Amino acid sequence: MEDPVAEIPEIVHALTTSPPCVQREAIETYFLPSAAFDHPLVLIDPFTSPLPSRSIILSVYRCYKILSPEIEVQVLSVAFDEPNGQLYVTAQQVLAFWFFPWARIPARLVTVLSLSKQRHPGAHPYSAHVPEKWYIKSQTDLYQSDQWVGCLPVVGIPARAAVLFAKRMAAVACWALAAVFLWIGLLADRVGGKRVGSTQGQREDRALELVEGVERTVSKKLR
Incomplete structure (x- = not known):
């Protein structure tokens, strides 16, 4: 890629919604031969x-297309951290599995x-006329837990509903625990406030004694 921000939306569509021949061309063009891939359901480590x-x-992309022949993908935002070589792509996709075409x-x-x-991996190392371009060396897909379980075949829809229910119940449980144990925090604040107040008072008394001692010493010398 010469301009990752401008080119990545087209690459995303080539990888997800295109025929197998276009998918192959996109991967061979933009991915390094030793590229890594990390997804909640798939891990590809080039070293192992x-x-x-x-x-x-x-x-992986072909299986993705086989399971969901109709895929809608919309790239919502792209951010490029050029000094660190990190490209962040936020996307919204809609899957329709062939065994649940109505869902x-x-x-x-x-x-x-x-x-x-770098230069193209297949270029001669001494070919100075070959320009450097950006190539993908790793891809990491980040989903919320309820998002990726929804992509599971057969059990995806009920699993997603179960995860969403569990997350909502966890939020209610946090609220209930915070309400029940609120008195512990109030007690800790009161005890801590008293300790801080007493310590601060002791410091002020010491400072006052020190000032008075200096004044007495100075007055004696003046006499």
């Missing part, structure tokens, strides 16, 4: 993988792309 990581990433599952995610600026 027995197969080329780029081919596994292609397989449309929305999911929001933030994708963090670690980029490396």
